[in-house]
Amino acid sequence: MSVLDRPSHRPGTRPPAEPPAARRRRITDTGGRRVRPAELVLRYLLLLIVLALTVGPFLWQLSTSLKSPTEDIYGSPPSFLPRHPTLRNYERVADTVPVWDYALNSLKVAGASVVTNCVGSALAGYALARLRYPGRRAATLVFVLAMLVPVEGIFIAQFTTMRELGLNNTLVGVVLPGSVGAMNVLLMRNAFRNLPYEIEEAARVDGANAWQRFTRIALPAVRGTLAVVAIFSFMGAWDDFLWPLIVLSDPSRFTLTIGLNYLHGTFANDERLVAAGTVVAVAPLIALFACLQRYFFRGVGEGAVKG
Amino acid sequence: MTAPAPVPAPPPAPRVPPTPRVVPAARRAPGIRRQLPTSPWLFAAPGLLIAGGFALYPFVSTLVNSLTDRRVLLPGRFVGLANYRELLHDDMFWTGLRNSVLYVVGVVPALVVLPLLLALLVRRHIPGVAFFRSAFYTPVVASVVVVGLIWVWLLDERGLVNSLLEAAGAGRVGFLSDPWLLLLSAMAVTVWKGLGYYMIIYLAALANVPRELHEAAAVDGAGPVRRFLSVTVPAVRSTMVLVAALSSVAAFKVFSEVYLMAGPSGGPAGEDTTLVMLVQRTGTGLTGRVGYASALSVVVFAVTVALMLLVLRADRREET
Structure with a gap:
């Protein structure tokens, strides 16, 4: 790494x-x-x-x-x-489909995904890297296997599960399967393992419990990896197409990518509208990338090695 | 591999009633007091729940469902291997498999070689090169939907590419109307979107190639092409294998590019349907045949694993 x-x-x-x-x-x-x-x-x-x-x-x-x-x-x-x-086309595309609602839905999905991934993978990563308990290897194996299962091979089963949970056609259903990415957990695990153990050991001797060691010592030291997890969660959720396409059927709940596909399928004859829609969808990410490129590139390296 | 420091034995505790078997970890883990939020299992729980519930369980349930005639609205009965037998006689399955395999064949060589050349191009630290690197990465950041729609417009019968072709005196080309051209165009889009990603991977690998090797080769009179083939390529060979593995798995599972460019039904007569598109079409919606779609998913999964093994095996053979 x-x-x-x-x-x-x-x-x-x-x-x-x-x-x-x-x-x-x-x-x-x-x-x-x-x-x-x-x-x-x-x-x-x-x-x-x-x-x-x-x-x-x-x-x-x-x-x-x-x-x-x-x-x-x-x-x-x-x-x-x-x-x-x-800017007339941007007004017109908003008259044709509720593109700003779609953007808001995408933002909700991506924001939720960032929070759940950061919290969930930091916690689980710490448990795998630092806490000692029987079953730790089994827990690690669960994440490794989960990482290897391709979404494309299981989305039908995920779809039926969502129906059973009554979460079909909701934004929660969009977020849930990717809410704690197995790869993010393993990234965080590796980040925690690379920290020198002595400080935490000292804190432990001084009576700090696992939660205190996690929040006060370990977590601040892995901010960089956490930022990578946050950015890739945001990008993954914002850009995702296959899963939201499966889960969402009600046009009022569409995210931007699904909404664009809908716009393209229904109003394909007006290229200006589709163009305006795609600009709305891609501009935030390009802005994000322009500001935080370092983490984007770092994520590629870490992801490729671990993935 | 941080070796856990030896842990002092916990002070002899007063006899406590045996804790329930559910959280044995909390007791035995050294250094962790029995205060509520400190149990390792509590730390790992959200992650385990999601990984188990939305990756491992669906995987098992896909295997099980593939042996039933379950539908979205109807619980299924066990039908043995009937779905797999049906699959062998399903023309659409063979079309899908053919297209997905062709996708691997078309996309992977391009994604192994082109990003390496690109990485060599942006490797030297000449002024402004950081800007170019970032710019080349832009397609990776954009959603596949945005990318797909951009290219649908560019390759349109009346789009920019055809305008340019016409201005250059060539005829217009129906990139999106001919099934084969459409598949090729979709592959080109996949390559276009992936270039920047693999470029960054190669840049990292190139940073490890000792410069002395290049200089020695240059002193020996090797030209740039020769140096590329006999110094650079061997040095980044393991990265090329990694890229081949990653890109072949991704290419076989292609969905979005073809879905957007050919439409949900995969073009006229479904000629451009890929395997994952077929899974999506078969298994979702209110009439979805979950059982049959699961059998198709199992094929997707099996081929993915086979591709990985194939790449890794080819790698090992070359090495010996």
Whole structure:
């Protein structure tokens, strides 16, 4: 894990290396090696091409959503910028489907998922890593097995369970199966195990009970991993499609992803509306990512190794 | 592997009545007093409940249901392997299996190679490279629904890609009307969305490749391609296996991309139905055939496990 942490910290450590490089007016990488100008041009060229391919589609969607209803969006050659940018499509999409209610539902689901995952996986992770009791290995095994079971293989059974619990077509039903992700539990377990034991041991000798050791000593020390769990829970719940599609049938309870699918299926003829809807759905996550990239990248590393 | 420090024996307690068998842990765990919220099982309970109730129990119940003719609204009877026999004669099942397998074949090589090249591209710390890395990761952050709909519009008969093709003098292409082209387009979308994710995994692996190896190879006169093949690839080989395993399992379970691009019924005559789409269509709704859908789910699960084993086995053979 320590190895995988490295690239995520690199963007943060880059600035100190840069000013001297800039002053010498010579492009070097962090290793201090010079980069040949020809190679540099080629690299930037390739980077820009990939940039156009990865970010371009999002910008095209944004541009489509800002084009007025009278503007031709099908023309060839295409016009990349809206001639008269307007927010009219965002009003219209809200008139067609209750997109802000959907956004609120998504926010509720994602928020609840963050809370339950942080609390549940921190508690369980601590129990697996630090507390000693018979059956601990069995408990760990439960989480490992749960992590290996793919949602796609069991969602029919989950669906019937939800019906039996009377939670079909509710937001609680959307949140519940993913409310304490097994992988998050194992991530937290590893984070707790990597803490030096001596401090907790000292606290224990001083009479702190497990709960006090957990909240006062261990938990503050794993804030980074907790942030990763929070972010990935939020993203997972906000982006999820298959499970909410199964559980929710009443259009007034849709989350954004299901609502967009509904919008697309029912009003597919108006690309501007769908575009406005997708922008609403993706903007919050891009903002979140822009602010907290470090944790996103760190999560990939930890998840890949553990997963 | 923190070795638990030896724990002083608890002071001889006055004889207590035997605690109920339910929470034996609370008594034996050293250092934990018998105050309420400190029992390890209480800590683990929410997690265990969810993992047991929404992963392990459904798994077992899927296996059991696959042997019944249960429907969403009707309790089932035991029918033995009838569902599995029916499956063998179900054309839709074979279509679904074919498409899901094709998805693995089409997507995995691209997701093993392209992100590695991308990682090499953003590896050198030239000015602005952090921005590019983040930008390349954007598709990972977006919901698969957003991504799917963006590409439905881009690949539309009158969408941007076709406008560009026409402007370039080529004819318009029915990416979303021809079943095979649609499946290919969906694969391309899956690759597009996954690039950034695997790029980050490769970046971490590349950070471990000693630079001296590259320099030594360069001194020996190896060109960039040669250095890539004989220094970089062997050094990140285990990561390539990991990526192959992760992406093949994910690709086989594909649902959303094809569902969004082909529609719920999988295009005309269901030609583009994937296995998981078939499970969803068969087992949900008020008339859903839970029993049969469970048998299909068991196939999904079995193939997923088989794919994992296959990748790991191929890895081991190569190593020896």
